[in-house]
Each structure stands twice: as structure tokens, then as C-alpha cells.
Amino acid sequence: MVSEDAQVYVISVAAELAGMHPQTLRQYDRLGLVQPGRTRGRGRRYSLRDIATLREVQRLSQEEGVNLAGIKRILELESEVDRLRRQVDYLRAFAEPGRRVFTAHPSGDVVAVGRGQRRRGAEAPAEAPRPGDGRGAIVLWRPGAR
Known part of the structure; x- marks a missing residue:
């Protein structure tokens, strides 16, 4: 097919x-x-x-x-x-009571992350993850963006 x-x-x-x-x-x-x-x-x-x-x-x-x-x-x-x-649909897949699924990226973007993917300090990527880039995060809010 x-x-x-x-x-x-x-x-x-x-x-x-x-x-x-x-x-x-x-x-x-x-x-x-x-x-x-x-x-x-x-x-x-x-x-x-x-x-x-x-x-x-x-x-x-x-x-x-x-x-x-x-x-x-x-x-x-x-x-x-x-x-x-x-x-x-992507965000609903994360929806579990009591689970934090959003984090601040060093760039200032607010992103959703998968379980066990929370990044800290030097572990964070140089640029904010984008939907579909395979890094398991999606930008939900960007400072100064409409």
C-alpha cells in the first residue's frame, strides 16, 4: 500500500x-x-x-x-x-497527576520533557529543542513571543 x-x-x-x-x-x-x-x-x-x-x-x-x-x-x-x-496530543501523553513535565531551558524557553529527560546546567543543549528534532522536547513558551 x-x-x-x-x-x-x-x-x-x-x-x-x-x-x-x-x-x-x-x-x-x-x-x-x-x-x-x-x-x-x-x-x-x-x-x-x-x-x-x-x-x-x-x-x-x-x-x-x-x-x-x-x-x-x-x-x-x-x-x-x-x-x-x-x-x-503530545502534551496529553505526559499528563499524569503529580508529574512535572515542563522545565525552563537555559535559553529561557519553557519546554515539555519526557520522563528522565530533565536537563541541568551543562547537560542542557546549546539551543532549545524543537518539535520533531528527536530530543523529546517541545517549546511551549518563548519569552517575548506572541
Whole structure:
């Protein structure tokens, strides 16, 4: 089975699967509505997720009457909601009564850490851990950030 994120479909196949003309896919790529992967020769490669996004763009445009700028904003907000949901799920995984899961990083960031990963003094990394960097922490608050 092909992963939803595997970028395997050339533009002609993706256009057919999405029910669109290939030139429409090129335009949506230029506008940043869908950002397919690229081959070394710069050819576009679309995933099943990209094709689902193309169908949603078409639905919003044709059925809901949303312009392309509005669609781009909707997709950005949906992406942000997904990111926040993943962050909430990550934090819920730490939720045990009486367990401290937040710590101050030497940079001043407040981070969530896994069990047994509390860092002290010289053990702390030079820069604050970032989500997905494999160091088991996520920045929750940064001084001066909005």
C-alpha cells in the first residue's frame, strides 16, 4: 500500500485523479495552494494527500464560491489546527497527576520533557529543542513571543 504522503504521481496522473487540467495544478503550485515534491529534474510529484487537497480546493471554489486567496487561508488555518492538535496530543501523553513535565531551558524557553529527560546546567543543549528534532522536547513558551 502506498503511503498517503508518498510523492509518486506525475502531474498528468494527479490532474486526472483530481479531475483537473494539468495547467490548473501548475497554477495552484505557483500560488502555494498545493506544494508537490520535486524530482532532481524539477518535475512535480504529487501524493495522495496532495490530490485530496486539490479536490478540496476545487470543492471550496466551485461549491462554496471561495476565491483562491480565501482557499489558501483556509488551508493554512486547517494546517495550523492539525499542528496544534498534534501538540495537544503530545502534551496529553505526559499528563499524569503529580508529574512535572515542563522545565525552563537555559535559553529561557519553557519546554515539555519526557520522563528522565530533565536537563541541568551543562547537560542542557546549546539551543532549545524543537518539535520533531528527536530530543523529546517541545517549546511551549518563548519569552517575548506572541
